[in-house]
Amino acid sequence: MDRQKSFENTQPTLYLVPTPIGNLQEMTPRAITILKSVAYIACEDTRTSRPLLQHFGIDTKTLAYHNFNEEQSCKGIIKLLEEGHDVALISDAGYPLVSDPGQVLVNEVSKLGYNVVPISGCNAMLNALVASGLIVQPFVFIGFLDSNTTQREKTLMEYKDLPMTMIFYEAPHRINKTLASMLKILGDRRCCLARELTKKHEEFIRGQLSELCTLEGLKGEMVIVVEGQQKIKEINDEDIIEALQQQLAIGLSKKDAIKLVSKQLNINKNKVYDLSNDL
Numbered sequence: 027m028d029r030q031k032s033f034e035n036t037q038p039t040l041y042l043v044p045t046p047i048g049n050l051q052e053m054t055p056r057a058i059t060i061l062k063s064v065a066y067i068a069c070e071d072t073r074t075s076r077p078l079l080q081h082f083g084i085d086t087k088t089l090a091y092h093n094f095n096e097e098q099s100c101k102g103i104i105k106l107l108e109e110g111h112d113v114a115l116i117s118d119a120g121y122p123l124v125s126d127p128g129q130v131l132v133n134e135v136s137k138l139g140y141n142v143v144p145i146s147g148c149n150a151m152l153n154a155l156v157a158s159g160l161i162v163q164p165f166v167f168i169g170f171l172d173s174n175t176t177q178r179e180k181t182l183m184e185y186k187d188l189p190m191t192m193i194f195y196e197a198p199h200r201i202n203k204t205l206a207s208m209l210k211i212l213g214d215r216r217c218c219l220a221r222e223l224t225k226k227h228e229e230f231i232r233g234q235l236s237e238l239c240t241l242e243g244l245k246g247e248m249v250i251v252v253e254g255q256q257k258i259k260e261i262n263d264e265d266i267i268e269a270l271q272q273q274l275a276i277g278l279s280k281k282d283a284i285k286l287v288s289k290q291l292n293i294n295k296n297k298v299y300d301l302s303n304d305l
Contacts, residue, residue, distance in 0.1 A: 028136065032143050038107040040135045041114040042120040042128065044147030045078060049224035057145050058082050065111035066187050068103055070127055074118045091115065093127050100131045121149045123196050125169040129260075150223050151193050154249035158218035159232050161253065164190040171196070171204060178204065182211040187255050194250040201248050202239070208252060209235040216253045222246035261291050266301050 032039070041060050042076045046052045057179040061067055061084045068091035069075040075088065103113050134179035136142050151167050166188060185192060196204050201219075208217075212235065219231045219238055227246070231238060235252070269291060273283035284302055288295040 028139070030141055032141050035141070037141050038110055039112045039141035039143050040103070040107065040131070041112065042122045042132070042142065042144045043114045043116050044149065045075075045116050045119055047119045047148050047150050047153075047212060047224055048222065048228075050078070050081060052148050052224060053078075053082060053144070054077065054147050056241070057147055058084065060117070060145055061086055061114050063112070064114045066103075066106055066113045066268065068099065068113055068115045068131075070117040075116060083249050086114075091127060091131065096127055096130050101150075103131060104134060104138065107135065107138075119148070124149060124151060124167070144203050148248070150195070150220075150249050153192055153223050154218065154220035154230075154251050155191070157220065157230055158191075158251040160191050160216060160218060160251055162191070165193060166190050167193045170192075171207075175203065175207060179207050179211050182207060186212050189254045189257070191254055192252045194252070196248040196250060197249065199206055201244055202242070204250070204287065205235060205241075207237045208250070209239055212252065218251045219244075220249040220251070221247065223249065261293060263301055266291060266293060266298055267304065270302055 043057050043060055045057070059110070061082070064086060067079070067084075067086050067088045069088050070090075070092050072088045072090050075184060079086070079088070089099070089102070091103065104251070106113055115122045115131065117128070120126065122128040123132065132142055155162055155165060165183075168185065171181055171194060176258055193280050194204070198221075205219075208215075214234050214236045217235050217238060219241075220229070221231075221244060222228045225246070231241065266287060269287045270283050274280065278286065280302060282299045284295060287293070288298045291298075293299070
């Protein structure tokens with residue numbers, strides 16, 4: 027068992043610092059203070075991070091930490107911690123580790139007993155979820171699906187029966203293929219596509235998957251929020267009788283009420299007719 031009391035020890039610290047996903051005003055004062063105070067900032071791409079750091083007057087030394095050099099960079103960062111330096115990890119935009127590099131580093135650093143301290147801040151997944159209009163909790167974050175259609179649909183099959191809201195990331199050039207795969211595997215569910223979050227052209231498109239599949243020319247990074255598998259309620263005789271009574275109460279003839287209830291509940295018309303004789 028490992029217990030980390032972040033502010034009650036003198037161990038060097040790895041800070042996980044989120045950066046704006048579009049709107050620079052969402053950079054928090056604490057994030058800026060941390061990035062100025064650490065000895066090094068590990069960036070997913072130093073070229074991408076440079077303008078952000080310059081904007082906030084942060085001149086801390088940077089080093090690259092990305093998917094292609096993760097093992098080597100991880101060793102380098104651990105060496106810096108061993109030397110007593112604090113290090114901050116940032117991604118190009120959003121929260122480190124959430125569909126971004128950092129998992130290997132956090133595992134190794136925490137295993138060695140150094141502090142791993144998260145800083146609150148930007149996260150596209152949560153922005154999209156709370157504004158989606160779908161049930162917020164419970165939810166499951168899945169992230170990017172495979173670009174290969176066969177593998178993508180195989181993965182969706184693994185999640186299709188989950189009862190909780192699902193959240194995916196997707197790039198604009200694959201959005202239509204991904205939505206088509208979702209419609210094919212998950213069925214026509216309610217969903218919300220959020221794009222350009224926190225930017226001038228921020229947009230939330232809410233509707234059925236079949237409706238979103240008709241969209242064209244969408245740009246920007248995408249977050250897709252899809253409702254979970256809904257439990258199919260078993261229809262009993264009392265439900266059918268209650269539905270018939272409701273239709274008769276608003277003035278429908280018995281014949282029309284039977285026809286409508288049969289269609290609404292997807293019940294054989296003869297079954298509904300037999301139960302109507304009990305009214």
